[in-house]
Amino acid sequence: MNRILAVVILIILGFFLISPLNLDFGHPQLGVSQYYINYGVVDTGASNMVTAIYLNYRAYDTLGEATVFFASALGVFMLLRREEERNSDG
């Protein structure tokens, strides 16, 4: 049973190793990156393309990022309370 499992895992890993060799580098499948390069300044008015993407096209992702930061700050807040705060919370 273990040998069969090992063979299956090897085949899957080999597939993932070999399949990138056929990729056509320099010709992305998605056309959206070329759209950002061509129309980013017109659409957003930001000459910094990174900012144009992460605060205009992908602002929703940035909201998630800010949420992760906020949650981590809250976690530090909760774990490192002062003694009196910890006692008053019960």
Added chain:
Amino acid sequence: MDKTSSIVKIFTRKLFPFILLFGCYLISFGHLSPGGGFQGGVILGSAIILLGLVEGVKVTEKRFGEEFLSLTKNIGMLFFILIGFTGIGLGYFFLSDFLPRGDVGSVPNTGLILFLNLIIGFMVGTGIAVIFYRIVRHGSEE
């Protein structure tokens, strides 16, 4: 107790406003030059951390209180979400850019990007400073 050399203290006091100014510059010019909300916010936070390391957290807390910094962080998060819902209220999608635009190259020309950068910058700066306060105080208790 006071082991910090006076050279470091004086230089930190002189440098502190300039570090804050550089952070605000990075935030407000984030859409024109390299930089942005996160990077500028980290510089704002590191200025407060520098002051806290040199002068001590208690002295720094008189100027930048933990309550104030924490409130800024929470209000920033709230404003981010409120701006997103304003887009829906005006008939666009969530977090869409509903402000008018000026010429490329001027500072307030990109609609929401400037405001989102400001919000993220102050959120990250105050959040990092608050985390630093908490960790230092926790270490000094034990």
